[in-house]
Amino acid sequence: GTIFTDPVQVTKNYDFIVVGGGTAGAVVATRLSESPSVSILVIEAGVADNGTDSNLIYTPLLAGSGIGTILDWNYTTTSQSGLNGRALDFPRGFVVGGSSCINSMIYSRGPSDEYNRLATVSGDSGWSWLSLLPYIYKNEKHTPPWNNRNTFGEYNPLVHGYGPLLTGLTPTVFEHDKLVIKTTVEYPALYPYNLDLNSGNGLGFGWLQTSVGHSVRSTSASTYLRPALNTRGNIDLLLHTQVIKLVETATNTFKAVQVAQNAAAPSYQFTASKEVIVSAGTVGTPQLLMLSGIGPAEQLAEVGIESVIDLPDVGNNLQDQIILTLQWEVNGKTMFPFYNDPAAFAAALAQYDANKTGIAAGNPVVNTIGFMRLPSDSPLLAGGDPAAGPNAAHYQLAFLGTFYPNPGQTSPTTGNWMSIAIVVQSPTSRGSISLTSSNAFVHPSIDPEYFTTAFDIGTAIQAVKTAKAFVATSPWADFIIAPFADTAALTTDAEIEAYIRTYSTTLNHPTSTAKISQNSDEGGVVGPHLLVKGASGLRIVDASILPSMVAGYPQAEVYIIAERAADLIKSTWGLL
Numbered sequence: 001g002t003i004f005t006d007p008v009q010v011t012k013n014y015d016f017i018v019v020g021g022g023t024a025g026a027v028v029a030t031r032l033s034e035s036p037s038v039s040i041l042v043i044e045a046g047v048a049d050n051g052t053d054s055n056l057i058y059t060p061l062l063a064g065s066g067i068g069t070i071l072d073w074n075y076t077t078t079s080q081s082g083l084n085g086r087a088l089d090f091p092r093g094f095v096v097g098g099s100s101c102i103n104s105m106i107y108s109r110g111p112s113d114e115y116n117r118l119a120t121v122s123g124d125s126g127w128s129w130l131s132l133l134p135y136i137y138k139n140e141k142h143t144p145p146w147n148n149r150n151t152f153g154e155y156n157p158l159v160h161g162y163g164p165l166l167t168g169l170t171p172t173v174f175e176h177d178k179l180v181i182k183t184t185v186e187y188p189a190l191y192p193y194n195l196d197l198n199s200g201n202g203l204g205f206g207w208l209q210t211s212v213g214h215s216v217r218s219t220s221a222s223t224y225l226r227p228a229l230n231t232r233g234n235i236d237l238l239l240h241t242q243v244i245k246l247v248e249t250a251t252n253t254f255k256a257v258q259v260a261q262n263a264a265a266p267s268y269q270f271t272a273s274k275e276v277i278v279s280a281g282t283v284g285t286p287q288l289l290m291l292s293g294i295g296p297a298e299q300l301a302e303v304g305i306e307s308v309i310d311l312p313d314v315g316n317n318l319q320d321q322i323i324l325t326l327q328w329e330v331n332g333k334t335m336f337p338f339y340n341d342p343a344a345f346a347a348a349l350a351q352y353d354a355n356k357t358g359i360a361a362g363n364p365v366v367n368t369i370g371f372m373r374l375p376s377d378s379p380l381l382a383g384g385d386p387a388a389g390p391n392a393a394h395y396q397l398a399f400l401g402t403f404y405p406n407p408g409q410t411s412p413t414t415g416n417w418m419s420i421a422i423v424v425q426s427p428t429s430r431g432s433i434s435l436t437s438s439n440a441f442v443h444p445s446i447d448p449e450y451f452t453t454a455f456d457i458g459t460a461i462q463a464v465k466t467a468k469a470f471v472a473t474s475p476w477a478d479f480i481i482a483p484f485a486d487t488a489a490l491t492t493d494a495e496i497e498a499y500i501r502t503y504s505t506t507l508n509h510p511t512s513t514a515k516i517s518q519n520s521d522e523g524g525v526v527g528p529h530l531l532v533k534g535a536s537g538l539r540i541v542d543a544s545i546l547p548s549m550v551a552g553y554p555q556a557e558v559y560i561i562a563e564r565a566a567d568l569i570k571s572t573w574g575l576l
């Protein structure tokens with residue numbers, strides 16, 4: 001296929017146009033291109049993933065470094081009342097491969113309950129865990145770490161597949177990782193060991209898998225889209241070009257897109273003979289729908305956009321997860337001294353460049369993780385359980401082998417440190433994304449409404465207490481030297497709540513702004529096969545369709561949904 005960098009170069013007609021070459025878009029476009037009889041154009045607003053900044057994407061040690069760069073849309077949230085009025089940076093990938101190129105690489109499918117809820121909410125049993133297993137295996141393949149460390153007993157080979165996305169376990173194990181596992185052995189009732197958190201059983205403690213294979217980050221660009229572009233003539237990519245409007249080609253039928261490279265540049269229109277598939281992500285998708293008159297009619301009128309399909313839930317139901325860390329000084333080697341030694345860091349990158357080995361060939365900051373539920377008699381559950389089911393977590397503890405500062409905290413300069421990150425997995429706060437302008441190049445307003453429910457703050461308080469209790473068990477006695485002062489100061493619920501509101505930040509997992517539902521009286525934006533309600537032939541495939549925040553990590557679920565969505569589209573057009 002051809003890679004265009006200017007819309008003026010595009011002269012062919014296509015069967016399918018995929019808006020956004022991100023995590024989901026790259027999968028859908030690649031799978032559709034397996035049918036030689038159809039043609040596909042992917043339109044991506046951002047940059048190439050294999051350009052000059054590609055080391056920020058593909059070197060595992062540099063995960064996180066793409067944030068705030070040219071690879072990022074660089075959004076900001078509105079001021080958050082639940083976070084003492086703070087506004088947060090809100091990164092999203094602005095690159096082929098989308099957020100799979102700048103994320104933290106954690107690959108965690110989440111529990112079977114999560115997918116079974118998707119099936120229930122949509123009324124389509126095809127979304128259940130069991131029905132999706134073929135797509136789960138089609139997406140991912142487990143690989144050994146570069147040093148071929150013996151990982152026996154750290155994962156279950158039977159729950160992994162044969163797909164292009166490569167995943168694996170850390171090459172480097174630290175003392176605190178061993179203590180996490182030892183704690184599961186000594187306290188199996190409180191903290192059970194889970195051989196493979198990707199098995200559909202999403203509860204308990206175990207070894208973390210990341211989207212890294214053969215020492216390189218695996219993205220939807222490197223494992224799906226680029227190989228397709230390199231080998232097939234029926235798929236093209238248009239870079240540096242934003243879709244600014246979905247064009248109504250017949251009543252409520254949107255088979256064309258309007259594009260431009262910036263607000264001052266000329267716009268062009270392309271028509272798809274079969275379907276337009278929107279995969280612009282949780283921020284981009286509702287923004288584009290609203291710019292096209294699909295959304296809450298009254299709100300659109302405020303920015304001068306005429307309503308075409310009044311769908312009040314477009315941009316609504318925004319959910320996200322927060323991360324908060326606690327820190328301890330420890331008696332044993334961690335990654336902390338390495339991060340504070342520029343010479344060692346540079347040497348690791350040089351070794352990696354030379355032969356893809358060493359500490360830079362993995363990202364060993366977080367190797368062990370635990371997913372937990374509130375006790376069943378917790379008063380927080382009196383009003384109902386927001387988790388997807390009994391094997392879905394309410395909160396998470398992740399074990400980080402460094403001092404991981406919360407925004408605004410000053411790190412120490414000496415010693416060895418570990419941190420525990422807490423995450424509320426099943427928040428009930430729901431916010432929104434709305435337009436502030438009819439200009440597609442003006443960022444929409446992003447208001448996740450973090451910590452605006454008693455459940456969310458109560459669950460975070462419980463998670464902090466569990467983290468402290470976990471490292472107070474006997475296996476940790478000789479290892480923990482002392483908590484960091486801020487962590488030591490947390491005793492009462494009020495102190496913990498103040499700490500949460502002062503220091504929590506986004507884990508960058510927004511979902512649900514175009515959520516799936518079975519019937520229109522339940523609201524929602526797309527139906528069971530991801531077709532936009534009230535529109536003809538317009539589909540959404542990305543994290544925005546999720547009904548709720550996920551109990552695992554979202555990228556795995558997005559890949560899996562995109563794999564099935566590709567088959568739904570193929571089946572619609574007789575391509576299966």
Ligand SMILES: Cc1cc2nc3c(=O)[nH]c(=O)nc-3n(C[C@H](O)[C@H](O)[C@H](O)COP(=O)(O)OP(=O)(O)OC[C@H]3O[C@@H](n4cnc5c(N)ncnc54)[C@H](O)[C@@H]3O)c2cc1C
Nearest residue numbers: 020022023024045098099103104106243281284543553555
């Ligand atoms: C910093 C960070 C860390 C994360 N860490 C993890 C993690 O460790 N594990 C995990 O599972 N998840 C993680 N996530 C979340 C995960 O990466 C996302 O949920 C997932 O990648 C979303 O996929 P998507 O297809 O919905 O959107 P994206 O992958 O973001 O793709 C959307 C694409 O559409 C393009 N686009 C948007 N609007 C337009 C338009 N109008 N025209 C053309 N193109 C457009 C974008 O540039 C982008 O390429 C993280 C995310 C971030 C940002």
